[in-house]
Amino acid sequence: MRIDIITVLPEMLDGFVNTSILARAQKKGLVEIHVHNLRDYTLDKHRRVDDYPFGGFAGMVMACQPIDACISALKAEREYDEVIFTTPDGEQFDQPMANELSLKRNLIILCGHYKGIDYRIREHLITKEVSIGDYVLTGGELAAAVMSDAIVRLVPGVLSDEQSALSDSFQDNLLAAPVYTRPADYKGWKVPEVLLSGHEAKIKEWELAQSLERTQRLRPDLLEEK
Numbered sequence: 001m002r003i004d005i006i007t008v009l010p011e012m013l014d015g016f017v018n019t020s021i022l023a024r025a026q027k028k029g030l031v032e033i034h035v036h037n038l039r040d041y042t043l044d045k046h047r048r049v050d051d052y053p054f055g056g057f058a059g060m061v062m063a064c065q066p067i068d069a070c071i072s073a074l075k076a077e078r079e080y081d082e083v084i085f086t087t088p089d090g091e092q093f094d095q096p097m098a099n100e101l102s103l104k105r106n107l108i109i110l111c112g113h114y115k116g117i118d119y120r121i122r123e124h125l126i127t128k129e130v131s132i133g134d135y136v137l138t139g140g141e142l143a144a145a146v147m148s149d150a151i152v153r154l155v156p157g158v159l160s161d162e163q164s165a166l167s168d169s170f171q172d173n174l175l176a177a178p179v180y181t182r183p184a185d186y187k188g189w190k191v192p193e194v195l196l197s198g199h200e201a202k203i204k205e206w207e208l209a210q211s212l213e214r215t216q217r218l219r220p221d222l223l224e225e226k
């Protein structure tokens with residue numbers, strides 16, 4: 001899988017791309033992440049990528065030309081499954097969307113900034129608009145990082161124990177059961193007895209009951225039919 005991230009703040013993503021799970025996935029040759037500086041594509045002699053909005057509204061708007069030039073250059077090299085734009089008014093990112101996107105080969109993520117981008121880009125070049133939650137970030141870089149992390153860890157082989165991605169919270173619309181490690185008794189705080197029993201069936205039963213109880217209590221909306 002390949003993810004191309006287009007941003008005006010590449011330095012905000014460089015550290016993340018080169019240290020996190022994304023770094024491990026790239027080292028294993030399973031994923032390629034490329035960060036592109038939008039300013040490298042502008043024809044403006046001052047390297048500007050934004051301009052004043054028509055209509056006299058406040059704020060600056062990211063202009064068509066550099067975005068179009070960058071996306072066109074990428075599309076000339078390979079086909080893309082989705083051209084994603086990060087925006088608070090997009091479709092809400094969730095585990096099913098991460099699962100779906102992890103099956104794709106090539107993705108572009110365009111990070112929004114300023115007041116927004118010229119709407120014609122959204123109409124003509126963007127195939128999917130995604131929000132990571134109902135709050136407004138300064139830019140789309142953190143959203144691109146969140147999405148890339150959630151997607152890449154689902155690519156087979158990225159996690160050392162593949163089971164662990166499958167047993168995540170949300171993967172069956174259930175929150176995960178609690179986990180514990182040694183010692184079994186820490187300052188009198190005890191690990192549930194069943195986990196020390198070695199009885200596999202009983203442990204599985206306990207795990208499911210815990211998942212259901214935690215989901216019912218903390219996120220009952222996940223148990224409702226969609």
Ligand code: ADE
Nearest residue numbers: 086087088131132137143
């Ligand atoms: N850009 C600003 N806020 C955002 C959000 N909540 N999700 C995605 N992109 C954003």
